[in-house]
Amino acid sequence: MTAEGAYAYGGVGRDPAAKGHVPPDPAVLLGAVREDIRQTLRTGWIDPVLEAAAASPAFLTAAWSAVRPNVGKSFLLLSRAVRTEAGDSARATLSPPDLRRRLHSDLSEEEFRRAEESVRAAHLAMAKVQIVSHILYRAVRRERLAGTGREEPPVRRGVPDWQRWMSFQPAPEESRNVLDHAVALHGLPGPPTPLRLLARWPPALIAVWDELGQVWGAEAWRGGTIRLRRTILAGLRTLPHPVELQWTALLARGFTETDRAGLAEVLASHDASMASQTLAAAFIWLAFGAPEVGVEA
Numbered sequence: 001m002t003a004e005g006a007y008a009y010g011g012v013g014r015d016p017a018a019k020g021h022v023p024p025d026p027a028v029l030l031g032a033v034r035e036d037i038r039q040t041l042r043t044g045w046i047d048p049v050l051e052a053a054a055a056s057p058a059f060l061t062a063a064w065s066a067v068r069p070n071v072g073k074s075f076l077l078l079s080r081a082v083r084t085e086a087g088d089s090a091r092a093t094l095s096p097p098d099l100r101r102r103l104h105s106d107l108s109e110e111e112f113r114r115a116e117e118s119v120r121a122a123h124l125a126m127a128k129v130q131i132v133s134h135i136l137y138r139a140v141r142r143e144r145l146a147g148t149g150r151e152e153p154p155v156r157r158g159v160p161d162w163q164r165w166m167s168f169q170p171a172p173e174e175s176r177n178v179l180d181h182a183v184a185l186h187g188l189p190g191p192p193t194p195l196r197l198l199a200r201w202p203p204a205l206i207a208v209w210d211e212l213g214q215v216w217g218a219e220a221w222r223g224g225t226i227r228l229r230r231t232i233l234a235g236l237r238t239l240p241h242p243v244e245l246q247w248t249a250l251l252a253r254g255f256t257e258t259d260r261a262g263l264a265e266v267l268a269s270h271d272a273s274m275a276s277q278t279l280a281a282a283f284i285w286l287a288f289g290a291p292e293v294g295v296e297a
Contacts, residue, residue, distance in 0.1 A: 030057045044166030049133045049270040058253040070239040072152035078235035082127035086282035089224035096286035106203035118197040123285035130274040137271040147242035174202035189269040194281040225275035
């Protein structure tokens with residue numbers, strides 16, 4: 001589905017010069033798109049890769065209009081396959097420790113519960129975000145995803161109640177040191193989401209990084225990320241709707257070829273980091289005792 005489809009926002013894809021057409025306020029439109037992303041992916045936060053795409057509101061609005069209809073049964077099956085692959089790889093080759101006893105002594109009961117919920121949410125979300133990130137990267141490169149053409153029933157949307165309190169908060173000094181080290185050590189475009197969600201509890205973040213930092217980037221780690229990327233590439237063929245943007249309309253809205261090339265470079269960096277973030281989320285989830293994620297939401 002293109003930007004002119006049923007999920008277009010505020011006339012994206014129309015001719016801005018068309019008679020009687022009043023362009024929507026970009027800030028209001030972008031806010032609506034951000035909120036719809038949260039509700040559709042069912043996360044309490046907006047991932048940095050999507051914030052990076054939001055630097056070009058016309059692109060994100062059009063691209064999300066094309067991606068959104070694909071968030072259905074096949075998308076959820078693919079995200080589950082990615083999540084399962086990440087968990088199996090981490091368990092089999094990375095030997096995650098059980099940090100629960102240590103963290104119960106470092107955190108209050110309420111703090112541990114909130115940290116555990118954040119870990120669970122990251123494990124659920126990162127597979128979805130990795131899929132969307134790769135589609136956005138392909139879209140900005142002018143690549144077309146064909147779609148199967150099969151219609152799928154709607155799936156549940158809305159941020160689960162247990163995630164509503166989650167957001168990225170300013171990190172305490174101890175946590176900032178860990179986040180900065182992770183970025184510098186692995187050349188990431190920004191602090192990994194699974195670590196950022198734990199940053200408000202420095203003892204939890206430090207305990208996780210003490211273990212995670214030893215395996216991130218090792219040979220077994222690289223093997224796990226390769227398998228995750230292959231799972232995504234194979235699974236994209238199962239999504240029902242085509243993703244192909246209306247580049248003439250985007251140009252008319254001010255998204256130039258220079259803008260496209262610059263955003264493609266930014267999204268390439270984020271996309272390259274996504275498999276590692278998904279694997280990190282699985283490693284941390286296992287280190288917290290693999291808390292029940294429930295029925296895919």
